[in-house]
Structures are given as structure tokens and as C-alpha cells.
Amino acid sequence: MESWRWNILSRPGISAADVVILEWRGQICAYAVLAPHAVVLEFALTTEFHRWRRRRVFVHLLHVLEERARRRGDELLSFAAPASEPFIDKVLKDAGYVVEQAEYLSLGILNAAELVQRLLTHHAHRLPARWCKNFALQISPGRYRIVRHSQLRIAIAGRLVTVQDKYADPQSSDCLVSMDLETLTAIIFGRSTIEQAIDAGRARLRDATSQSDVSRLFSALAIATPWYTPLADIY
Numbered sequence: 001m002e003s004w005r006w007n008i009l010s011r012p013g014i015s016a017a018d019v020v021i022l023e024w025r026g027q028i029c030a031y032a033v034l035a036p037h038a039v040v041l042e043f044a045l046t047t048e049f050h051r052w053r054r055r056r057v058f059v060h061l062l063h064v065l066e067e068r069a070r071r072r073g074d075e076l077l078s079f080a081a082p083a084s085e086p087f088i089d090k091v092l093k094d095a096g097y098v099v100e101q102a103e104y105l106s107l108g109i110l111n112a113a114e115l116v117q118r119l120l121t122h123h124a125h126r127l128p129a130r131w132c133k134n135f136a137l138q139i140s141p142g143r144y145r146i147v148r149h150s151q152l153r154i155a156i157a158g159r160l161v162t163v164q165d166k167y168a169d170p171q172s173s174d175c176l177v178s179m180d181l182e183t184l185t186a187i188i189f190g191r192s193t194i195e196q197a198i199d200a201g202r203a204r205l206r207d208a209t210s211q212s213d214v215s216r217l218f219s220a221l222a223i224a225t226p227w228y229t230p231l232a233d234i235y
Contacts, residue, residue: 008033008042020064022057024049030061038074040065051087058091109185112139112150117163119188119221124159126220132157135177135217136170142180154217175213176206187218194218 008014013036022030024046032043045058062077069077078100079092093099109115116137120127135154153167170176183202186192194215197203205211 011035011041014041020061020068022061022064024057030057032061032065034065034068038069038072038077040077040079043079054087055091058088059095062091062095109181109188112181112184113152113163113165115188116152116154116221117161119223120154120156120161120163120217123220124161127156127159127161127216130158131216133175133213133217134173135175135214136167136173138170138176138178139184140178140180142182156217171206175210175217177203177214179203188221188223190223193222 008019009016014033018034020030020032020034021028027046029046029049030044033041035041043061045054045061047054049057066077069075079097133156135152135156137150137152137154139150139152141149150165151167151170153162153164153170153173155162155164167173179197179202183192183197187194187197192202194203195211198205198211205214
């Protein structure tokens with residue numbers, strides 16, 4: 001939530017009044033942020049509804065956003081949506097929107113500890129059943145200057161994974177790995193492997209004999225389907 005506040009609400013020209021939230025029976029089913037110049041900065045739809053109800057929700061979200069844009073005096077509403085999402089594409093085109101250009105969506109990591117925790121928990125089946133290891137992962141910002149240095153403690157006991165944002169004594173870990181955030185992002189989103197990063201000098205190990213354990217850990221972190229630079233259509 002803090003990352004969202006920083007990334008969305010702290011932007012120039014954005015306030016809480018620009019956030020649109022739709023509910024269905026007490027549950028949030030759609031969300032969008034209307035930025036200046038009628039640009040839809042972010043939007044999301046629940047995937048739990050049947051297709052026909054999901055369409056109705058999206059159409060209603062469009063109407064709400066369009067009405068807000070009109071009240072501001074804006075004539076055009078623009079979206080950036082994944083080009084690989086046919087449902088979004090069809091609803092927007094049925095509503096009269098046209099594709100003007102194609103770009104790339106940009107994905108980045110703001111909270112490394114939270115992401116590593118969720119990925120390893122979700123991919124715990126990839127880890128050895130009776131594995132007990134303590135890893136220290138030192139992450140420098142690299143070219144992402146807005147992100148602070150992180151020193152994660154990753155404790156694995158069987159299929160139980162615990163990630164802490166601060167490691168008081170990383171030298172006491174079984175394996176110590178250092179890299180910058182760009183390298184970690186590339187590994188997670190399938191653009192590189194930990195072995196390639198080590199060979200290129202972008203990841204460093206305290207002890208070369210720990211590489212097999214490090215490889216196991218990072219293979220569990222990687223997302224199987226590469227989507228780190230998906231195409232986006234602009235409507």
C-alpha cells in the first residue's frame with residue numbers, strides 16, 4: 001500500500017478524488033486512476049466474474065471515467081492496455097475506442113522483500129522438500145536511484161519460506177549473494193538466469209561452492225512465462 005501511495009497518489013496532479021473504485025456486494029471488482037489530460041494511469045478488473053459480468057463492470061467503469069473526464073473539460077480518454085489481452089481490446093473497440101500506437105509497458109520492483117516472499121511461497125514446490133538454508137541477498141539500487149539498498153534474509157525450512165527486509169549479520173548466512181535491482185528484475189521476469197548473471201559479473205557470491213544452492217533458490221524465484229516487457233496498445 002505504501003508503494004502504491006508513493007507511485008500513484010504522490011504523482012503531480014493526482015489526488016484521492018482521481019481514484020475510481022467499483023464494488024459488487026461489498027467486494028472491489030474494478031479500479032482505475034484518472035490522471036490529468038484524461039489519461040487512465042492504472043486500471044484493474046476482477047478475474048473472478050463470468051465473462052459477461054466482467055464486461056458489464058468494465059463498460060460501467062468506462063462510463064464513470066468518461067463522465068469524470070467530461071466534467072474536467074477533457075474530450076478524449078486514453079488507455080494503455082496489454083496487447084495480449086483480447087477481452088480488454090474487444091470491449092474498448094466495441095465502445096468506440098481505436099488503437100493509436102503500440103508501446104511497451106514498464107515493470108519494476110519497489111518492494112523486493114515482499115515480492116521475493118510471495119514468489120518463493122508460491123513456488124515452494126520447486127524447492128527441495130527437506131531443505132534448510134539461510135541466504136543473504138544484498139540488492140543495490142543500480143540505476144534505480146529512487147530505490148534504497150536492501151539486505152534480505154531468506155530463511156528456508158522445508159517448504160516454509162521467511163523473508164526479512166533487514167539482515168543484521170549477512171556474513172553468518174549459508175550463502176551470500178550480491179546484485180543490483182536491474183539484475184534481480186531480469187532474473188525474476190525471465191530475461192536472464194542467475195548463472196548468466198554470475199558469469200557476466202552482475203551477480204557475486206561470497207563462496208563459489210554455494211552456486212548450486214543459489215541456482216536452486218533463483219530457479220524458484222523466476223516466473224515461468226516471460227512477460228517483463230509486454231506490448232501495450234494505446235487507445
